[in-house]
Amino acid sequence: MEKKENGQQKPPNQxxxxxxxxxxxxxxxxxQDDGSPKSPLPAHVRQACEAAKVAPIxxxxxxxxxxxxxxxxxxxxxxxxxxxxxxxxxxxxxVKHWLTYFHDIPTQVVNLGNARRKLIGRQKSHQxxxxxxxxxxxILDKARKTCLDDIKKFLLEDEEGKHVGRVAIYDAANITxxxxxxxxxxxxxxLPLAHIIFxxxxxxxxxxxxxxxxxxxxxxxMPDYRDEHDKEKAVEDYxxxxxxxxxxxxxxxxxxxxxxxIVDDGRQVSVNRIKGFLPGQIVNYLMNLHSQPRPxxxxxxxxxxxxxxxxxxxxxxxxxxxxxxxxxLSKWVKDNVLNPKEPMTKNSKHARxxxxxxRRTIDTVRHFDHSVQEDGWVTMRRRExxxxxxxxxxxxxxxxxxEVKRKAPQQFEMRCKNKLDYRYPRGESYQDVIKRVEQAxxxxxxxxxxxVVVAHQAVLRIVYAYFMMMDKTKAPTISxxxxxxxxxxxxxxGCDEERFVLVNEENKDNSNNAPSH
Numbered sequence: 001m002e003k004k005e006n007g008q009q010k011p012p013n014q015x016x017x018x019x020x021x022x023x024x025x026x027x028x029x030x031x032q033d034d035g036s037p038k039s040p041l042p043a044h045v046r047q048a049c050e051a052a053k054v055a056p057i058x059x060x061x062x063x064x065x066x067x068x069x070x071x072x073x074x075x076x077x078x079x080x081x082x083x084x085x086x087x088x089x090x091x092x093x094x095v096k097h098w099l100t101y102f103h104d105i106p107t108q109v110v111n112l113g114n115a116r117r118k119l120i121g122r123q124k125s126h127q128x129x130x131x132x133x134x135x136x137x138x139i140l141d142k143a144r145k146t147c148l149d150d151i152k153k154f155l156l157e158d159e160e161g162k163h164v165g166r167v168a169i170y171d172a173a174n175i176t177x178x179x180x181x182x183x184x185x186x187x188x189x190x191l192p193l194a195h196i197i198f199x200x201x202x203x204x205x206x207x208x209x210x211x212x213x214x215x216x217x218x219x220x221x222m223p224d225y226r227d228e229h230d231k232e233k234a235v236e237d238y239x240x241x242x243x244x245x246x247x248x249x250x251x252x253x254x255x256x257x258x259x260x261x262i263v264d265d266g267r268q269v270s271v272n273r274i275k276g277f278l279p280g281q282i283v284n285y286l287m288n289l290h291s292q293p294r295p296x297x298x299x300x301x302x303x304x305x306x307x308x309x310x311x312x313x314x315x316x317x318x319x320x321x322x323x324x325x326x327x328x329l330s331k332w333v334k335d336n337v338l339n340p341k342e343p344m345t346k347n348s349k350h351a352r353x354x355x356x357x358x359r360r361t362i363d364t365v366r367h368f369d370h371s372v373q374e375d376g377w378v379t380m381r382r383r384e385x386x387x388x389x390x391x392x393x394x395x396x397x398x399x400x401x402x403e404v405k406r407k408a409p410q411q412f413e414m415r416c417k418n419k420l421d422y423r424y425p426r427g428e429s430y431q432d433v434i435k436r437v438e439q440a441x442x443x444x445x446x447x448x449x450x451x452v453v454v455a456h457q458a459v460l461r462i463v464y465a466y467f468m469m470m471d472k473t474k475a476p477t478i479s480x481x482x483x484x485x486x487x488x489x490x491x492x493x494g495c496d497e498e499r500f501v502l503v504n505e506e507n508k509d510n511s512n513n514a515p516s517h
Contacts, residue, residue: 047408048395048425072165075155076278077191079170079183081259082201083249084242085213087291090492091201092171093469098285101465101472102438105167105278108154112172113223115143115150122224126240131247144179147172148186155190165278174198175249180257197279198259199286200252205264212291213238216492265290266446288446291492294345296444296467297337297452298460298486301360302326307482312404312517313390313397318363321503325483328502329454330367332485336500337450338369338379344450344489349373351450353380354440356388361454380452387440390456391517394427419476430458430476437462458517464488468495 078095080088089111096107119139128136151168158164174180180198187196203209214235216222225234252259258273260283269287274280302322306314318326337351353368355361368380396404396411405412415422423429437459444451444463453463457480465475467488480486483503489496 043410048411050407074165074195074276074278075191076165076167076195076197077151077155077170077183077187078167078282079174079180079196079198080172080201081174081180081198081252083175083245084173085209085238086201086203087212087492088173088201089171090216090291091199091286091289092169094289095282095285096167096169097466097469099167102434102441103278103281105165106157107167107169108151109169109171110147110150110154112140112143112147112170115146116140117223118146119143122226126237126244129241129244131244144172144182148183152186152190167278173245175245177250177254180252180254184257193256194258194273194275196258197274197282198252198257200259200261202251202261202263203265208265210235212492260286262286265292285442285445288442290446290448292345292448293489293491294448295337295450296488296490297333297450298464298480298488299329299364299452299454299484300457300460300480300482301358301364301454302329303482304360306398310400310402311398312401313393315359317359322360322364325503326364327367328483329364329485330369332500332502333380333452334369337452345448348450349379350377351380351452352447353382354388354444354451354453354455355382355384356390356455356459357384357386358389358456361388361456364454365452385440387436387438388453388455388459391430391433391458392424392427393517394424396424397427420473430462430472433458434462434472434475441466456517460486468497 078092080092082088092109092111096109099105099107116139119142127133130136147170151170154168155166157166170183172179174183184193184196203212214231225238228234252261252272255272258275258279259271260274261268261270261272263269266287266289269283271283274283301318302325303319304314304322305316305319306312307322308319333351338349340348353365355365362382362384365380365382368382370381371379373379393399396408399407401412411425420430423432441463444453444467453460455463458476460480461475461478462472464470464478464480464486465472467490470478483501485500485502487498487500
């Protein structure tokens with residue numbers, strides 16, 4: 001050991017500026033003149049360190065976390081292919097939402113049907129789409145040119161010189177080789193051929209096709225049939241329109257083009273010339289995406305002991321009221337998820353259960369039935385996701401918001417102003433949580449069985465906002481109360497929602513309205 005002038009011992013090879021632990025408190029090593037520039041710590045950083053009783057490290061050149069760029073400035077065009085009534089518009093808008101929500105990629109859907117209606121208005125009769133209608137061909141060619149011009153304009157835009165990549169989605173049938181060649185020709189000089197990805201949607205189940213046409217194209221309100229009072233007549237007309245398209249339909253076979261071919265909601269997926277990170281991610285997403293309605297049940301954990309104390313984060317067990325909710329949730333799941341009066345899926349008893357890795361969610365589901373069924377399926381077998389853990393409050397973990405407000409008022413104010421981007425010191429932001437939750441959401445997308453998700457307020461806000469097709473900026477303020485099950489049913493036209501309050505008792509100390517993440 002090396003001796004100091006005052007006779008105290010100093011550890012060998014200690015670097016200046018590092019912290020050392022002394023009697024349970026972090027203290028900085030003595031400052032040394034190493035020639036590096038000195039800068040005063042910002043007040044909000046100093047307050048956070050003082051509140052958490054940690055010593056700041058001199059950092060005149062801090063790393064600033066910026067919005068991630070997933071396209072490296074590259075631009076892509078997804079070009080849909082397939083007969084009408086196969087779910088191309090559903091897929092187009094879900095892919096757009098996924099790219100903007102989880103990857104911050106500017107994305108735009110350009111729909112050929114909308115361009116046609118701008119030119120000639122609504123067109124209900126299938127006769128317009130016959131192969132022999134030369135006037136209609138001219139109108140459709142003009143609509144295609146308009147769409148492709150809009151796509152080029154969008155792809156060539158630049159976000160304040162940041163060279164952020166973007167994705168355009170061309171929502172059209174593109175059933176002929178000539179249609180697809182037109183797209184390639186128009187994009188010449190704007191996109192390399194490898195960045196034009198055709199996505200062909202094939203559906204072979206007549207019942208699913210008919211249900212899709214009835215529920216989406218006619219009943220929900222496709223613009224062409226919005227004023228048609230005889231819904232069955234509208235269905236018949238649309239089916240005749242599909243027959244006209246079938247006479248010209250040529251499936252993707254050109255091996256020189258990049259394409260993804262999806263058959264029967266992912267039963268079979270084939271790809272050709274797909275390279276790179278983002279195209280690979282798109283393939284992965286499309287493999288999980290399907291249009292079959294199924295229920296998704298979201299529930300916060302039962303009230304925890306930290307909820308009662310109004311503390312942030314932690315890993316505390318349930319309170320007495322929390323245990324009461326756990327019992328009520330088990331019974332509700334048995335009656336409404338495993339044995340529903342009106343089953344939405346083939347086998348409701350094959351429902352899934354997702355929780356976080358934290359104690360309060362695991363304790364909330366400990367009364368669930370996990371018996372082995374006749375086919376060997378373990379009822380509600382729990383899958384634990386660390387990705388579903390609550391947002392980490394960093395140095396403020398275990399504190400109350402009143403303490404944060406008193407000890408670090410600038411940090412408190414910064415979070416109030418921008419809850420989405422604010423990052424807890426040495427902790428997480430909503431943006432960080434959104435990124436880690438993506439894989440769990442992708443798993444939920446791929447399920448065709450019911451799924452019960454027991455997690456935390458911030459995480460469930462993110463999951464809820466995604467399935468409800470909301471902008472992620474709204475996620476931090478969504479109401480996800482305790483003692484409540486939120487039932488979501490994703491559908492082609494959006495997402496249905498119901499809420500069920502399982503425990504509704506008077507709460508004199510107001511702990512059920514604990515501070516919000």
